[in-house]
Amino acid sequence: MIPFNKPHLTGKETHYIYDAVNTGKISGNGKYTKLCHDFFLKRFHFKHSLLTTSCTDGLEMASILINIKPGDEIIMPSYTFVSTANAFVLRGATIRFVDSRDDHPGMDEDKIEELINEKTKAIVPVHYAGIACNMDKIMFLSEKYNLFVIEDAAQAIDSYYLNKDGIKIPLGSIGHLGVFSFHETKNIISGEGGLLVVNDQQFKNRSEIIWEKGTNRSSFFRGEVDKYGWVDVGSSFLPSDIISAFLYAQLEELDQIQKRRIEIWNLYYKELSECCKANGIRLPMVPEYATNNAHMFYLVFDSSNLRSKVIEKLKEVGILSVFHYLSLHKSPFYIEKHDGRTLINSDRYTENLLRLPLYVDLQDQEVLQITHTVREILNG
Structure with a gap:
């Protein structure tokens, strides 16, 4: 029997999980969460990244960060997983679906502009099969119409876009925000898991607040505030450090x-x-x-x-x-x-x-x- 998918183990996952347990802190944002964040900074130069419990959660955080409200319109491909749409529908947005390309299942970049109107808030390109959308075209439209771009890079870890100058740019680092998946069917896995990448620094501080249940807890532990409390909407988007330990073993390989x-x-x-x-x-x-x-x-x-x-x-x-x-x-x-x-x-x-x-x-x-x-x- 040849299955469609079989999760790959590097051999270090259980060792790192054991080590995480022995640290005495297995809730979110512990030793292995920080190691993963450091990996993404050094490897892909992501300006700011936050592990999430799923790519879906990363998308939901992105929707909150750009202040999606009822009546806003989001442009995305129809040929994608339901999470891409759900994150925005949950906050009342209307989805305007773009057809796929004739030569590739990714969105047809030349059919985006005709859908843009005064209600349009963001474009969500999906890098299907880890293959980049034409991000020069998409970012041009973003600048022309003052729209946010959220890259759904769920399948695109370690994949790159070659811009018009021939420079290799990691997918997920081009739009204002990017999201990845570490579901067991992906190249790098943690069972369930995801990553939100914040490329626009206007979202950096708020992303941490949303990530930490709407509190400024991260700022408190860095000594930036003398106490922390509820300062914004948010939820429990950060994963256990046990999940991060599993993920770090994968990232090393x-x-x-x-x-x-x-x-x-x-x-x-x-x-x-x-x-x-x-x-x-x-x-x-x-x-x-x-x-x-x-x-x-x-x-x-x-x-x-x-x-x-x-x-x-x-x-x-x-x-x-x-x-x-x-x-x-x-x-x-x-x-x-x-x-x-x-x-x-x-x-x-x-x-x-x-x-x-x-x-x-x-x-x-x-x-x-x-x-x-x-x-x-x-x-x-």
Whole structure:
């Protein structure tokens, strides 16, 4: 049996958890939380980052930080996970969904401007599969219309955008705010977990307050105030230091994890390229302005029937493959709230995209077994 995903353990997770317990402080913002924050500063030069209990919580913090109110409009792709939208809907925003690109499931940057009006508050690009949106185009619109940009980089740890000057910029560090996920299906994991990155310094102090249940507790422990109390809205967004200890063990092995994932991704591409092109099946596309962090390997079929056939045939021989997002604009919750535009590409990916197993402990011979089976199905 080859599962779709298998969480990878570096071997240090339980050791660090044991150490965290022995410190006598296992609530949030302890030793390992600080080590993780330091890692993100040194590795990616994030100006200010806060671990969260999930990427969803990071998005909800972002929504609070930019003061989303009923009537505000948020522009985001329809082909994304529900958390991207929920964070803003919870605070009364209206979502204006953008179609995906024809050549990639990410949002079509050229269809954003037509949705901007006086109610628009923010653009939320989703770096699907860890592949960057065209951030030069998005930041241009942000500046032109005075809009916030919140990068949903849930899948994009250690992935970069190459700007017009050819400079590599870590995803999550370009917009005003960025969020990451460390769910067990991601490249770097802590079971559940996330990160909020604050790139606009106007949000730095308030982000800590919101993170700490609406109190200025962090300022108090730095000696900046003589007592702390309730000063703003907030919630318990910070994770236990036990979760942070698990995450730190993963971060220490980031390079090795990424190296192996990229090897698997490249092997998939090599083994399936010729067959898929001959059968009119699209392989993942990486634009010239993006790097590939090998978060996922997917195929885009020309019909949902063929996708279903491949899923079923793979399952028969013990290989688990899955489809991905369902277009949010057609969801039972939002279909009546959507403005009625047809989003052709988003629906096409909903109906035709298939994800193949990809995890660090997947062996080359297992990849070859999967690709051999896929070729047999397509050519049979």
